[in-house]
Amino acid sequence: MKGNEALAEAAIMAGCRFYFGYPITPQTEIAAYMSKRMPKIGGTFLQAESEIAAINMVIGVASTGKRVMTSSSSPGISLKSEGLSYLAGCDLPALVVNCQRGGPGLGGIQPSQSDYFHATRGAGHGDFRMIVLAPSSVQEMVSLTFKGFDLADKYRMTSMILADGTVGQMMEPVSLDLGEVTDYEKPWATTGTEMKREHNIVNSLCLQPEELEDQNIARFARYAEIEKNEAMYESYRMDDADLCVVAFGIASRVAKNAVDTARANGVKVGMIRPVTLWPFPKDAIAAAADSCKAFVSVEMSMGQMIEDIELAERCRRPVLLCSRVGGMIPTERNILDTIEEARKTGGAE
DSSP states (O other): OBHHHHHHHHHHHTTOOEEEEOOOTTSHHHHHHHHHHGGGGTOEEEEOSSHHHHHHHHHHHHTTTOOEEEEEOHHHHHHTHHHHHHHHHTTOOEEEEEEEBOOSTTOOSSBOOTTHHHHHTOSSSSSOOOEEEOOOSHHHHHHHHHHHHHHHHHHTSEEEEEEEHHHHHOBOOOOOOOOOOOOOOOTTOOSOOTTSSOOOOOOOOOOOHHHHHHHHHHHHHHHHHHHHHOOOEEEESOTTOSEEEEEOHHHHHHHHHHHHHHHHTTOOEEEEEESEEESOOHHHHHHHHTTOSEEEEEESSSSSHHHHHHHHTTTSSOEEEEEOOTTOOOOHHHHHHHHHHHHHHHTOO
16 A cells, blocks of 8 residues: 555544645545545545645544544645643644645655654643654555554544655555454543533633643643653664664654665664654663763754754764755765764764
8 A cells, every 4th residue: 555545544443534725745645535435434534725724624523533634745734733721721632744845934745754843842822732653665554553643642632643645655565454443432522511511611721821821731641751761773783782772753664774885894783763763762872972972863854853862862872864955865875975984973983
């Protein structure tokens, strides 16, 4: 299946019956797929008049406790930012998909990873976080979509699939055997009372500063629990590594090839691939800094994840950047050259 279509089918299998979106390259296949599938299964598909309208429709359905999704690409996600903050302020679960393209502005329609800051630093005004999942294959477009809905319901917050145009457009074999859908109790949902309980009110407005402070402190206690329990990553050939490459998404697939080539040439290098960008796998990076002499951050941006690597390893080791931007994907040669530079910088020759 094509990545975007596999993600859409996985959302349906995860129990999503409401989709609101707007076409924008390179994620339009998600909306097109949902427009065909949702009516056939008794679901709701609506192409909103704008990205802003779509995210506000998501808020409405999320308040009822139903599984709901929207998707877009970088400029469209920017337009949804206010709604993402309202979802956080209302403590509502939802899944948002960003199939990234190059920027800033309209940029280009080729793949990018330059929305890392936007996704991992809150994606809107106020103090809040989103769970951010970064697939590197079509299979992970499926499995992480299923996981994203579960995490959103479990912690009453937004999950974001931060993909890119390449993973969304390419075709690979996939398994849709995803197991059972977890049914979370949602006593807070606005489902109608039938005169059997108190009214539920979903609202992000809080005019009493002490009360708003308490809400934010409680929310961040929940975030701390997520950081403790939900960080996901892949460790590759790290057992005896002197150098550590860190990469996610489509760039990690090229990086893995570079690690194998460097190993064949006698260089002890491994890779850590963050699967959750938030929570970032800080403990894994910190542990790698105990034995590795340098890090290489492979990114399709001007250098955003590199800051999280430096924070995680507390600047104990040098971190070099290997990046391509504007829709370009780092080549194996780009990464190997940076690995060689890291060997010299870190004294791992």
